[in-house]
Each structure stands twice: as C-alpha cells, then as structure tokens.
Amino acid sequence: MSDISREHDFDVVVVGAGTAGLPCAIHAAQGGAKVLLLDKDPKIGGTLHVTGGHMAAAGTRRQAERGIEDSAELHLADIQRITQGTAREDLVTVVAQNAAATIEWLQDRDFPFAPETPRIVYGHEPYEIARTYYGKDEGVSILEVFQAELDRTVAEHDLTVWTASPVTEILQDSEGVATGVSVLRGGDEVEVTARAVVLATGGYGADAELFQELEGAPLVSAAARTSTGDGLHLGMAVGARLQGAGTYLPTFGGLPDPQSPGRANWNDRQRLTSERPPREIYVDMDGKRWVREDEESIDEKERALVGIPDQTFWTIFDDAALALSTGTMNEMIVGLEPDAVRAVADTRVGVHSASSLDELARKAGIDPAGLVSTVETYNSYVAAGEDPEFGRTYLPAPIAQGPFYAVRNHAITLVTFQGLDIDAEFQVRDEAGEVIPGLYAIGEVIGAGATCGNSFCSGMLTTPALTFGRLLGTRLATA
Numbered sequence: 433m434s435d436i437s438r439e440h441d442f443d444v445v446v447v448g449a450g451t452a453g454l455p456c457a458i459h460a461a462q463g464g465a466k467v468l469l470l471d472k473d474p475k476i477g478g479t480l481h482v483t484g485g486h487m488a489a490a491g492t493r494r495q496a497e498r499g500i501e502d503s504a505e506l507h508l509a510d511i512q513r514i515t516q517g518t519a520r521e522d523l524v525t526v527v528a529q530n531a532a533a534t535i536e537w538l539q540d541r542d543f544p545f546a547p548e549t550p551r552i553v554y555g556h557e558p559y560e561i562a563r564t565y566y567g568k569d570e571g572v573s574i575l576e577v578f579q580a581e582l583d584r585t586v587a588e589h590d591l592t593v594w595t596a597s598p599v600t601e602i603l604q605d606s607e608g609v610a611t612g613v614s615v616l617r618g619g620d621e622v623e624v625t626a627r628a629v630v631l632a633t634g635g636y637g638a639d640a641e642l643f644q645e646l647e648g649a650p651l652v653s654a655a656a657r658t659s660t661g662d663g664l665h666l667g668m669a670v671g672a673r674l675q676g677a678g679t680y681l682p683t684f685g686g687l688p689d690p691q692s693p694g695r696a697n698w699n700d701r702q703r704l705t706s707e708r709p710p711r712e713i714y715v716d717m718d719g720k721r722w723v724r725e726d727e728e729s730i731d732e733k734e735r736a737l738v739g740i741p742d743q744t745f746w747t748i749f750d751d752a753a754l755a756l757s758t759g760t761m762n763e764m765i766v767g768l769e770p771d772a773v774r775a776v777a778d779t780r781v782g783v784h785s786a787s788s789l790d791e792l793a794r795k796a797g798i799d800p801a802g803l804v805s806t807v808e809t810y811n812s813y814v815a816a817g818e819d820p821e822f823g824r825t826y827l828p829a830p831i832a833q834g835p836f837y838a839v840r841n842h843a844i845t846l847v848t849f850q851g852l853d854i855d856a857e858f859q860v861r862d863e864a865g866e867v868i869p870g871l872y873a874i875g876e877v878i879g880a881g882a883t884c885g886n887s888f889c890s891g892m893l894t895t896p897a898l899t900f901g902r903l904l905g906t907r908l909a910t911a
C-alpha cells in the first residue's frame with residue numbers, strides 16, 4: 433500500500449537516529465529545516481548504547497583548563513602517524529579542524545565528562561597529547577545529552593521522529609537525483625519526499641553475509657545489533673561506490689560469548705600486553721606461535737592476527753603463571769582472579785585446562801603435536817634467555833607446571849571498514865566518481881577506513897560521526 437501526501441514532504445530526511453544521525457537532524461531542524469528522523473529500531477541511539485564513546489579533539493576549553501597545549505595541526509599530524517597515511521586526508525582534516533567545537537557543544541549541554549579526561553588512551557597506538565574524552569557512562573552519556581536536545585528540538589522546531597520505521601529504498605527522479613525514501617511504517621510502505629536524504633545507518637558488523645562478501649573473513653562481532661549494513665545496500669542499489677577496501681582490522685581478541693556463537697563481549701577479553709607483561713604464549717590452531725607476545729604495539733599484533741587461520745588463537749599458560757596473574761590490570765582474563773579462571777576452566781566455552789599439554793590441545797581443538805613441540809621450543813628460549821624466532825624479550829619462566837590452560841580468543845569486529853564513498857561535503861559518489869545529487873552519508877556507513885585507515889585511531893569514529901552530523905545538518909538547513 434502506498435501513501436503519498438504533503439504530510440510526507442520534508443526538506444531533509446535523516447535515515448538512522450544514532451551517533452551521526454542525531455546531531456544531523458537536530459542541527460538541520462534548529463537551523464530552520466523541516467526534518468524527518470527515521471530509525472528502524474524501536475529506540476533511538478544505535479551504537480551509542482554500546483560504544484565506549486571515546487572522542488578526540490584538540491584546542492578545547494578542557495585542555496586549556498588543564499594546561500595542555502594542543503592544536504588541530506598537531507592532532508592531524510598524530511592521526512596521520514597512527515593511520516600511517518591510510519585514512520582519507522580530506523575527511524580527517526575536516527575532523528581535526530572541527531572536533532573541538534563538537535566537544536564544546538557537548539560541554540555547553542552539561543556533558544558528564546569522566547574526570548580523568550582528556551587523557552592519552554593506551555589500548556591502541558596512543559596519541560602524543562592528552563586529547564581523548566569520554567563520558568562517565570561512555571556512549572550512554574552522549575546519548576543522554578542528545579535525547580534531551582532532541583526532545584527540546586521536537587518541541588520547538590519542525591522535527592518529526594519515527595522509530596520502528598526501516599527505510600527500504602532510496603527514491604530517485606529520472607535524472608538520478610535522490611528525492612526521498614520508502615519506509616515501512618506500521619506495516620505500510622510510506623513514500624517520503626525530501627530535497628536531501630542523509631544515510632546515517634551505521635556499519636555492517638551485525639551482517640555476517642555482507643561482512644563475508646566484503647572482507648572474506650569470519651565474523652565474531654561486538655557491534656551493535658542494528659549495524660546491519662542497510663545503508664550500504666541502499667546506496668549500492670542507486671549506484672553508489674564503496675571505499676575502504678583493504679583497510680579491515682579486527683580488534684585483538686575476545687572470548688567467545690557463551691550464549692551467542694558469532695558474538696563476543698568487548699570487555700570479556702584477555703589482558704593486553706600494553707596493560708601487563710605476558711607470561712603466556714599465543715598459538716594458532718596448528719599449535720604454532722605467530723607473533724612476538726610482548727610486542728607493545730597492539731596494532732602490529734592486530735595486523736598479524738588477520739593472517740592466521742580463522743583469526744583464532746589460544747593463550748597458553750601454566751598454573752604457576754596463573755597464580756602470579758592477580759590484581760587489577762594483571763589478570764589473565766579481565767576481571768578474573770586466578771581462582772575464578774580455575775573455576776571456569778572446562779565449564780565456560782573456550783576456557784580449557786588439563787594436566788598435560790597433549791590433553792589440553794585435544795580439549796581445545798589445537799594440533800597436539802604442534803602445541804607440545806612449540807612449548808618445548810619456547811621453554812628452550814626461556815632457558816637461553818633469547819627468542820630467535822620472534823624476538824620476544826620478556827621470557828620470565830618456562831610453561832612447565834601443570835595444570836595447563838588454553839583460552840580461546842577470536843579477532844573481534846567492533847566496527848567495519850568499508851562504506852559509501854563520499855566527497856568532503858559528505859555527498860555520496862557513484863561508480864564513476866560523480867556525486868549522486870541529494871544523497872549524503874555520514875557515520876560508519878562511510879566505512880571506518882575513511883577516518884581510521886588501516887588502524888584504530890582514538891576517537892576517530894565517534895568524533896567524525898558527531899562532527900559530520902553537526903556540520904551537515906547545519907549546512908542542509910540553509911541549502
């Protein structure tokens with residue numbers, strides 16, 4: 433059933449009420465446009481419900497109050513160093529130049545900054561200057577500010593919000609100009625017209641099929657369940673081209689989710705080497721080591737992880753190492769003291785224990801001969817005080833005192849790297865590199881590769897999503 437009426441004619445339609453869509457719709461409406469904000473989910477927020485919500489900006493009031501000297505130029509140089517020049521220079525320049533205003537906008541609305549911010553965050557390749565900010569409740573702190581601002585904007589401006597309303601098609605005229613969208617509302621197909629259509633639908637970390645097609649890799653996901661790649665499908669259906677091929681990077685690892693195969697809990701993971709020196713070794717399914725475990729760069733390890741079978745590895749350690757892994761930031765598995773690890777061994781999916789390495793390998797699904805041989809070789813390196821194979825220098829003790837443990841880790845997808853190609857004005861481009869008039873894309877739908885390249889650069893997804901949303905919304909209000 434089709435229902436076309438004046439009631440469904442807007443200046444701007446924003447598809448996706450998440451990190452990028454919320455500021456875009458709010459700024460467009462506050463600037464005087466008649467705006468429709470749509471989300472397929474019954475609630476707004478998208479990834480803001482699960483994200484760490486780290487943001488990065490230089491030259492803010494908060495930095496000045498703490499005596500931190502910084503500038504957009506230094507931020508940009510740091511982004512280029514961390515991404516090794518693999519991000520889109522035009523887009524990261526826009527982020528670096530406008531991120532401070534995003535942070536000020538939040539501060540002016542009583543954003544509850546975590547008191548220790550801005551700080552340098554070491555989970556990935558760190559910035560040189562303290563410029564990462566987050567809220568006391570991570571992404572939810574950002575969402576709460578936007579919920580209040582959205583309510584105020586709906587009351588005072590021409591902003592309509594439809595939730596539980598998935599967009600199924602982009603409408604175009606005979607010249608190829610985007611003229612609106614088809615949306616399912618209460619079971620009916622409704623056609624909405626607008627002079628600007630903004631895709632802010634997020635990534636595809638919850639779409640195993642599209643993920644396999646684009647990355648050719650198995651998907652273990654910690655992305656929001658709403659990240660189903662709809663924007664990529666919608667855009668490609670009107671000829672949009674993708675960017676970001678080859679930039680995919682998983683995060684280092686996480687334990688399998690006991691309830692949902694194919695998903696992982698981002699916080700349920702081993703302690704990283706950047707957090708504590710490793711007493712364990714990492715082996716693949718052949719029982720072979722594949723990286724220098726004490727490599728400090730988590731990005732280097734993530735790049736190595738992409739190359740091993742099934743992107744799965746096991747941390748192998750003995751009871752003597754486990755006994756020493758006690759206290760905050762020193763555990764083998766985040767939040768689990770030695771007795772808790774012993775207790776979950778063989779009851780929790782992916783955590784195994786055995787009195788011999790051979791039996792351990794059989795339980796875990798690792799090649800037994802490979803594991804036994806690798807541990808023997810590793811122990812000989814410990815005795816010699818040198819690891820000629822990988823150059824590991826932290827060799828505290830042999831893996832010799834049973835019981836032995838194996839904890840399975842799989843590369844986790846938090847964000848997805850390919851997405852719709854846009855120009856620096858956020859207009860979607862087609863296969864020929866020409867702009868599709870009336871069609872815009874912001875947020876993870878443009879691919880994490882656009883602003884992070886082949887790396888994880890602190891805050892360089894949340895900040896671009898919020899900043900591009902604010903800039904585009906403001907621009908579309910007056911266009």
Ligand SMILES: Cc1cc2nc3c(=O)[nH]c(=O)nc-3n(C[C@H](O)[C@H](O)[C@H](O)COP(=O)(O)OP(=O)(O)OC[C@H]3O[C@@H](n4cnc5c(N)ncnc54)[C@H](O)[C@@H]3O)c2cc1C
Pocket residue numbers: 447448449450451452453470471472473476477478479480482483484485486487597598599600632633634635654655656658659660662663698846847874875876877890891892893894895897
């Ligand atoms: C666990 C986790 C931690 C992270 N931590 C950080 C961090 O600390 N710093 C950082 O920079 N980045 C981080 N990220 C990434 C960052 O949070 C996301 O890239 C960003 O929030 C995505 O914003 P978005 O607006 O593109 O998508 P979302 O916020 O996911 O919004 C998309 C919205 O579109 C809706 N939608 C989808 N399809 C349709 C459709 N067909 N019709 C209508 N609506 C639709 C969805 O329901 C959703 O509400 C993290 C991600 C995860 C998963």
